[in-house]
Amino acid sequence: MDKLKSFFAGALVPLLVLIVWEASARAGLFSEVVLPAPSAVAAKWWAYLLPAQAQEPGQSWLAWALSGELLHDAYSSLYRVIAGFVIGAGLALPLGLLMGANTRVYALFNPLVQILRPIPPIAYIPLAILWFGLGNPPSFFLIAIGAFFPVLMNTIAGVRQVDGIYIRAARNLGVGQWTMFTRVILPAATPYILAGVRIGIGTAFIVVIVSEMIAVNDGLGFRILEAREFMWSDKIIAGMITIGLLGLAIDTAVSRLNNHLLRWHRGLEH
Numbered sequence: 264m265d266k267l268k269s270f271f272a273g274a275l276v277p278l279l280v281l282i283v284w285e286a287s288a289r290a291g292l293f294s295e296v297v298l299p300a301p302s303a304v305a306a307k308w309w310a311y312l313l314p315a316q317a318q319e320p321g322q323s324w325l326a327w328a329l330s331g332e333l334l335h336d337a338y339s340s341l342y343r344v345i346a347g348f349v350i351g352a353g354l355a356l357p358l359g360l361l362m363g364a365n366t367r368v369y370a371l372f373n374p375l376v377q378i379l380r381p382i383p384p385i386a387y388i389p390l391a392i393l394w395f396g397l398g399n400p401p402s403f404f405l406i407a408i409g410a411f412f413p414v415l416m417n418t419i420a421g422v423r424q425v426d427g428i429y430i431r432a433a434r435n436l437g438v439g440q441w442t443m444f445t446r447v448i449l450p451a452a453t454p455y456i457l458a459g460v461r462i463g464i465g466t467a468f469i470v471v472i473v474s475e476m477i478a479v480n481d482g483l484g485f486r487i488l489e490a491r492e493f494m495w496s497d498k499i500i501a502g503m504i505t506i507g508l509l510g511l512a513i514d515t516a517v518s519r520l521n522n523h524l525l526r527w528h529r530g531l532e533h
Contacts, residue, residue: 299497308333308501332486337505339482340471343399344513347406348467352460354407355415362415363422363452364444376415384409384470388477402474409470410463417462421455422448457521461514468510 281301287293288300295303311333318327362369362376384405391401425448433447475484483502490498 296494296496299500304497304500304504307495307497308504311498311501333501333505336481336483336486336502337509339479340475340484340506341509343402343406343474343482344464344467344471346399347403347471348410348464350403351407351410351467352414352463355411355459355463356418356456359415359418359456360422360444360449360452363419364448369419376412380412380416384466385473388474391474392478397478399479401478402471405474406467406470409466413462413466414456414459417455417459418452421452421459424455425451454521454525457517457524461517461521464513464517465510468506468513472506 284298285301288295288298288303299307312331314327314330315332316330358372362372387405387408388401391404395401395404430443430447433443471482472484472487475482476488479485483506487499487502490496490502
């Protein structure tokens with residue numbers, strides 16, 4: 264019952280926005296090109312979801328049902344987000360653990376990190392195209408950069424801010440350096456690392472849309488740019504909503520994983 268009340272409370276404001284938006288569009292306050300009505304956006308989103316071609320002889324119904332342009336574009340974008348994020352986070356996590364645990368490594372890499380960190384991933388677009396050409400590789404590169412620094416900085420902060428009580432208690436028990444790192448420091452830093460993962464995934468979604476507008480010929484970003492060329496505002500908004508739904512689904516999954524992994528953490532036992 265509490266979850267149901269929470270759902271309706273969260274849906275109240277979006278529902279009111281949709282009602283006002285629909286009424287304003289029907290009253291002619293906005294041009295259909297500038298801001299189409301939600302009903303028009305929903306109709307376009309449904310058409311975008313359905314298969315564009317008739318079912319071919321011998322083709323299974325499921326394969327035909329999943330052949331719609333929207334599903335293909337959503338899959339392409341999601342694939343690039345996951346692949347780029349895995350690359351970026353896979354590089355950031357070990358480096359962040361080393362920089363957080365070893366002051367010499369931190370002093371060695373921190374100046375370079377602080378120089379590169381403020382540079383937005385979009386600024387790398389010309390270099391990405393020169394280095395990797397067109398297609399998925401430049402998208403992977405840009406997304407990896409976008410995910411790299413949030414995971415890196417949160418991992419460093421998590422390791423460096425481990426409560427000294429835990430470390431002193433482990434030392435009093437005579438544990439070795441490796442056990443100290445794997446059984447004390449890493450678990451204590453996990454909340455910071457998972458927070459960095461959530462931020463990194465959000466950044467990856469921002470970057471993938473931009474990268475798809477310049478380097479590939481499919482994906483939600485490409486389709487939004489294509490719709491802009493033909494002034495299909497309803498399709499642009501339909502693509503934006505799809506991006507939001509994908510982001511919400513992934514963030515919810517990461518949040519549940521966070522709560523599952525941190526059951527031991529104070530305040531998360533429920």
